[in-house]
Amino acid sequence: MTNEIVPDIVISRLPWYLQTLNQMAKEGLHTVSSTMLAERVGSTAAQIRKDLSYFGGFGKQGTGYSIYTLIDQLQQILNLDRVWRVAIVGAGDLGRALTRYKGFANRGIDIVLIFDNHPNVVGQKIGSITVRHVETMAADIWELGIKIAILTVPGDAAQSLANDLAKAGVKAILNYTPQTLMLPPDVHVQNIDPVLQLQRMMYYLGDDQ
Amino acid sequence: MTNEIVPDIVISRLPWYLQTLNQMAKEGLHTVSSTMLAERVGSTAAQIRKDLSYFGGFGKQGTGYSIYTLIDQLQQILNLDRVWRVAIVGAGDLGRALTRYKGFANRGIDIVLIFDNHPNVVGQKIGSITVRHVETMAADIWELGIKIAILTVPGDAAQSLANDLAKAGVKAILNYTPQTLMLPPDVHVQNIDPVLQLQRMMYYLGDDQ
């Protein structure tokens, strides 16, 4: 509730807390202490209390936090108290898999558009969505006022399409390509190339085998 | 070359440098300064020099770094001077997409096994690999000495399968599920659930629309 800027590293942990709290709610729990939550999330009690305190005092001394209240608060903070429509760019294997992915529903995400440039892919149905041609991408996204896109195209097409997305009003891009995207600072990018994440772990595997 | 422990945050940036250097090599460049590399990677010259200095002095004053030498060094540091065999657990849409993903080849990763528990999926061919039953997973992985696995199963099966993987000798797991995995400290986990990454960006989208 304060007007202070919250560090991005704090923001990045909130979805984890939310995820874990939802699980706890499913297990029938009603209340949680920072110590319990920390154990489940793999963090520390102090960090959780500090993180939450950026947004207000949601807990009660001696008792801890109401799981339902905390879920509600985190959803509001993360703007998850609504459904965000998302466009997928690239109808290859990965784009298709994401379009059909069940995990988006109930978590604030609705895939409503998917684009490709191959004539034999355009017009295909994936789940309930028909693949459109990238030529109409900017117009379609602008028209629907879509702010979030997922990029699953070959690396050499990534930057140019990302530029188009930014011009069409997209403010958040989940980037599955290995490319580093250069975009205006008001466009948020999260990189999610599996190769980079695997390579990072390989460093620690040196002595094995 | 020193014996000091290198911070993980430094390690996490090396694959980015490597990726960008490979691109520069493709573009025909031979030499790069920390300033140039920083610009392409979206970092700072000081940080790049500091990061690289953990491993030795690869540059030349007045000139910068030889791109080929630096690529070579980074590949050695990250243990990418060999091919790592990887198992995929879960032959759903995502597991299949990753099995067919072209981006692994030439980047040190070879998908050699894929597992599922659905009788009608086991035995299917995906690319050149036949889906095996999870019942034989631990044995198959142990036998081949595989150290890296990618987890693309429904969330509620994730922890138990991760335990099995750890017991079978796996030391690195790329986790596509929303579950927080609890594993022995010698098993490295990278979480790559798209929902968590999207939710993180939604925080910043509050004022839009």
Add this chain to the structure above:
DNA sequence: TAGATTGTTAATCGATTAACAATC
């Protein structure tokens, strides 16, 4: 040689942890 750029040290900045008064 003069200009450029490294590797490294010291200064700064920011994030995490520890501690504890407040209070349910």
Add this chain to the structure above:
DNA sequence: TAGATTGTTAATCGATTAACAATC
């Protein structure tokens, strides 16, 4: 009430940035 646990402040730790002598 006594025990538990919060929210917050201060202390610590670690990462980033700035500066510059060394040197190609």
